[in-house]
Amino acid sequence: MSRARRLVAVSNRVGPVRNVAAAGGLAVGLVDALREHGGLWFGWSGRIAKNSRTVVHKEKIEGLTLATIDLTQQESDGFYNGFSNNCLWPLLHFRIDLTRFERAQLEVYRRVNRRFALAVRKLLKPDDLVWVHDFHLLPLAEELRSLGARQRIGFFLHTPFPPTEILSTLPAQEELMRALFAYDLVGFQTPEDLGRFQEHVGWVLDGTVRGKSVTAFGRQLHAGAFPIGIDTEQFNRFAFSPPGSQEFARMRRALAGRDQFIGVDRLDYSKGLLRRMDAFGRYLERHPDAHGKVILLQVAPVSRSDVASYREFRDELEREAAGINGRFGRFDWTPVHYLNRALPRRTLAGLYRASRVGIVTPMRDGMNLVAKEYVAAQDPADPGVLVLSRFAGAAQQMTAALLVNPYDGEETAEALHQARTMRASERRRRHQTLMKRLRVFDVRRWRSDYLAALAAAPAWRAPAPPAR
Numbered sequence: 001m002s003r004a005r006r007l008v009a010v011s012n013r014v015g016p017v018r019n020v021a022a023a024g025g026l027a028v029g030l031v032d033a034l035r036e037h038g039g040l041w042f043g044w045s046g047r048i049a050k051n052s053r054t055v056v057h058k059e060k061i062e063g064l065t066l067a068t069i070d071l072t073q074q075e076s077d078g079f080y081n082g083f084s085n086n087c088l089w090p091l092l093h094f095r096i097d098l099t100r101f102e103r104a105q106l107e108v109y110r111r112v113n114r115r116f117a118l119a120v121r122k123l124l125k126p127d128d129l130v131w132v133h134d135f136h137l138l139p140l141a142e143e144l145r146s147l148g149a150r151q152r153i154g155f156f157l158h159t160p161f162p163p164t165e166i167l168s169t170l171p172a173q174e175e176l177m178r179a180l181f182a183y184d185l186v187g188f189q190t191p192e193d194l195g196r197f198q199e200h201v202g203w204v205l206d207g208t209v210r211g212k213s214v215t216a217f218g219r220q221l222h223a224g225a226f227p228i229g230i231d232t233e234q235f236n237r238f239a240f241s242p243p244g245s246q247e248f249a250r251m252r253r254a255l256a257g258r259d260q261f262i263g264v265d266r267l268d269y270s271k272g273l274l275r276r277m278d279a280f281g282r283y284l285e286r287h288p289d290a291h292g293k294v295i296l297l298q299v300a301p302v303s304r305s306d307v308a309s310y311r312e313f314r315d316e317l318e319r320e321a322a323g324i325n326g327r328f329g330r331f332d333w334t335p336v337h338y339l340n341r342a343l344p345r346r347t348l349a350g351l352y353r354a355s356r357v358g359i360v361t362p363m364r365d366g367m368n369l370v371a372k373e374y375v376a377a378q379d380p381a382d383p384g385v386l387v388l389s390r391f392a393g394a395a396q397q398m399t400a401a402l403l404v405n406p407y408d409g410e411e412t413a414e415a416l417h418q419a420r421t422m423r424a425s426e427r428r429r430r431h432q433t434l435m436k437r438l439r440v441f442d443v444r445r446w447r448s449d450y451l452a453a454l455a456a457a458p459a460w461r462a463p464a465p466p467a468r
């Protein structure tokens, strides 16, 4: 790919850029690429404006430019809390029971995408590569095209892509799929997600799939699977250098010989926290010998607290954790430690390292980076064991973890037992296998594979008119 081409990333929120190591996830993946390409990152500032007059705030930081706009309260409610988080997020995680479709919110969602497009269009140079992230911005390319943008525009979906039967329940399904075909490359986390997209194209959109080429609505694009990774070496360093190594030592002292199980998740119903508590309760019930000797540390910062389903879920989780402590706890032992806040990444690395078992049991997850971080933070000579849901995208690559069906509380409870009692030789063998893949498929590989595929995708041509 030509180095000279500038990269323009667009996502709902931007940054942080300065202390990117502290941010994790998408920021780590993008910032280096943006720096290499003298790039631009566009998104919502997170601020609420009094009116919808578009003012682009631009800031140059360490070799890249951040450009943001503010949204009005009504836009933030309809676009972010509404259509994105109350409709698309549950749908993409196969939860039609929680999916709330409101046409008025879809309209605001489209309007905000249009505002994004108007602002981005003015910032684009003819040869830019544009990389759009996630479900908040499905129609962005269509809006950009209608404003005359001819650049290569790629999309990456961080969530799963649902089965066609689920997607078809969305009244706006066809409208959003048509919009997706204004991109030149559509990237998914796993081959399974890609397969479900291809099936939907063939069965519902009357399109065709030939290798990586997918055609529908008179438009051809490329589609592929690009599993996102972490900065594996850096995360390992976090766990073994201060302050991570100091947090590790503090945690070990506090544990006083007890074994720690750790869960780290945004407080989100897709992450399987309720079932995890239930499985931990079952584990304690079946293994009285573990009483007083194990602790579950669950770190779960509040997210999307303006959405009702998230508030209800949080209350339920707190009741569940308190129930286990009430039932099994002793005056000198509290089985569940529950922290409702975000922690610095270096602290997290130390805590992962101090934990005998990592529990990552989402009911459905695009990838799940916590699974990868937990493994990267382990000591190769005495590693902990990862218990991982089959329904996380990460399970496709991390088959040397103990894979469980999170809907099966008994199986999960037994996996916790197996993980805690696993012999050191088997722990080392599994860890080695996992690390080998994490080193190869890290965040740099994800980014360079994606950008190479975007540069190679067929250039934009307006859709062919429908045959008569």
Ligand code: ADQ
Pocket (backbone or CB within 6 Å): 023, 024, 025, 026, 158, 159, 228, 264, 265, 266, 299, 300, 301, 341, 342, 343, 344, 345, 348, 365, 366, 367, 368, 369, 370, 373
């Ligand atoms: P998320 O749903 O946010 O991301 P995940 O992949 O687990 O999920 O990433 C969470 C990130 O936040 C991790 O880097 C983790 O360390 C961090 N984090 C979580 N809890 C934290 C805490 N208490 N303190 C500090 N940091 C915390 C979406 C998709 C995923 C996909 C990612 C990346 O839903 O499936 O893996 O994007 O594509």
